[in-house]
Each structure stands twice: as structure tokens, then as C-alpha cells.
Amino acid sequence: MSALPSIVPTAPAQIPRQTESLAASLRGEGWRLRTGPFTYRLRSDVPAVLDGLRSLYAGYPGVEPGGFIDFEVEVRRSGGWRRFVRSQARFRFDGTESFEPLPLAQGYAMLEWAMNWCVSTHVNHHLLIHSAVVERGGRALILPAPPGSGKSTLCAALVNRGWRLLSDEIAVVPLAGEGLLPVVRPVSLKNRSIELIAAFEPAARFSRPAHGTSKGTVAHMAAPAAHVARMDEPAPAAWIVFPRWREGAPVSLVPRSRAETLLALARNSFNASTLGEAGFDRMARLVEACECHDFEYSRLDDAMAVFERLAGQP
């Protein structure tokens, strides 16, 4: 793949909506999709992929014919005898097979992981941090955390309580400029979090759950249409909060040192080591612009109250 140029946002009125048949596009020349600064051409003959895209990506902008495609992604059924016995989904990136094949029913989850992988392993013109990002009142909240910390659950809850989704997985931080770039995509939830968020926000829409994945049962929550429509609006970061879910823990938000925050951002970054000094400078600038906290919670309602107060501060 060649260097990734910044995509010039299409004016909202000119955003081409997906009008052609999704299934035909996926099977044929590919369905062209844009999520924030990144463009994909998706090809698939896996029913779970079609199902997931149809239910969660219907309102997304496409890419103008002839427009630059950053990532060529295919999730295809296995060929040969595998077509008949425990059929599998296989991921190909730019024509090369990557990842181990997965059961066909996990095809949509595979696509979402593959789309994250495309960005996290190929984009080096922005600083990338493994993190959820939401925004309120023009200020972005970065929630960096390893898997299992409750980051995505918290992100999904915040998105359903007045915070705008920028990303569930990757904070995209331009090396120059202040605003974090939205990469609005469905929020990945696992196991108990799926039921928890479904009960927390009955209007939330989900993909069909994929059972038995390496992460357990996985389902994706749709990004609200209004958030998708604002995917070209960056937001400057105001808070960096490291979340941790712990059974029965009282809610707590405690200040965290900027120095330790900087180190933790580096640990959670996909490409800080590749960016070297430019990455260090950008992370330091990010830390200087933000209040930094550790956050522990067990109940979503308590967590929402804390972030409501945080957003209300001048």
C-alpha cells in the first residue's frame, strides 16, 4: 500500500450515500466505505458480514468513484472442502491472507477486527492510541485502556448519555493540530457487556452476536446516526481518563500524574515507537492539554454521574 494521504472531507450535502445493492457490491467490485479519514473497499460473500454491514453501516458515507482507497479488505468463505464442512471466513488485506480463519458466523466480528488492524498497523502519519474517544461540549475525553478494563462498555454508555462517539478503539491524534479525528464505527462489546448496554439503553441497536470467538460472545452496537453525520468534526482533547471496571467497586476519579500518564499513553500507543521523537512530542502536548485521571467503577449509572460532572466543569 502506498502512503496514506489525508482525505479531504466531502461537504455533507455531497456525501454519496450507499444506494446500490450492498450485497451485489460486496460480491462484485466492492463496497466503498469511509469512516473519518480512512477509506475501505470491502468485499465479502459471507452472510454474517452482509448482515452486520446492512444493520450497522447503512448511513455511512461512501467514496466518490475513483476516490482513493486506503484499505482493500476481503472476508471470504473458504474454498475447497471447507465449503462443506465447518465453513470458515478468511480475511485478506490488499490481496494477502492475514489472520487465522474463523467460523463463518464470526465473519462480521472478523471484519471489524480487520478494519481496526488495517489502521493500527499501517497508519503512521497520525499518532494512534488504543483508546475510546468521546466528546461533549466541544471537548474530547480519551479513555485509554487494555482489553478487559471496561473501556468499551463505558464508551457505549457515554454515547447513549449525550457524549458523541469519535472512536471505540483508536484515538487518532494528528501530529500537527489539536483536534482528535473521529473514526466513528460500531462499538465492540463482549459477553455480559452486551446485555448490560442493551438494558442500559433499550433503543441501542446491535449486530447479531457472534458466539465462541477468542473474546467470548461479541456484538457491535451501532453508532448513532447523528454521530456518523459528524465524523468530519475533530475535537480537541480535554481529559485523559484510564478506566477500570471492578466488581463492587465504589466509583472513584482520582488525579493521575502527567508523567505517568505520558508513559501509559506510550504503552497504549500502536505507533509511538515508530514515530519516535515526533510521537513523544505529540503525546507530551496531549498530556499538557488534558486533565489526567484514574477512574474505577462498577455501576454505569454512578459512572455517568461522574462524567456528567466532569463535562459540566468550565
Add this chain to the structure above:
Amino acid sequence: MVRLNWRSWGAESVAFEATSGEMVVVDALEAAVMACFEASPQDLDSLTEELAADMMLPADPALAERIQAIITAFVDRGWLEPAEPV
């Protein structure tokens, strides 16, 4: 000596060494020791006196011992190297 990129917030600093990509949190005394070496080579006695005066600490053997430990750690990390014997 390596070239370090520094960021400081109150008593805490982070030093980044671009060649290795190593990033380390250092306290005020460690940062001061490194800053003195960045300015010029030093021996332990003069460094202890200088830092004691700057940081309003007693220039006693305990301080010298702490500074020696810091220097050793920086040498082990490859950020400082002993001067050639004259």
C-alpha cells in the same frame, strides 16, 4: 552522552531517548543530575555541592550516596559514560 528530550511537570519529569525509544519518569533530583551532566561533565563532589546549594539540601554523605546511585543507574541505562582516565 545521549541526547534526551525532556518534559517536566512540577516534581516529575519524563525523559525520552530517541535512539532507543526509551522513556523514563524521573524525580526532581534525577532530573537535576541529568541536567547538570547535560551542561558539562562533573565529578561527584562538585555535583553534590552544586545540587545541595540549588535544591537547598544538606551536602552530606547521604546526598552524595543518592547522587552516586542515580549516576550508576544512568550509566547502566547507557545515558552517561564515565570520563576517560586522564
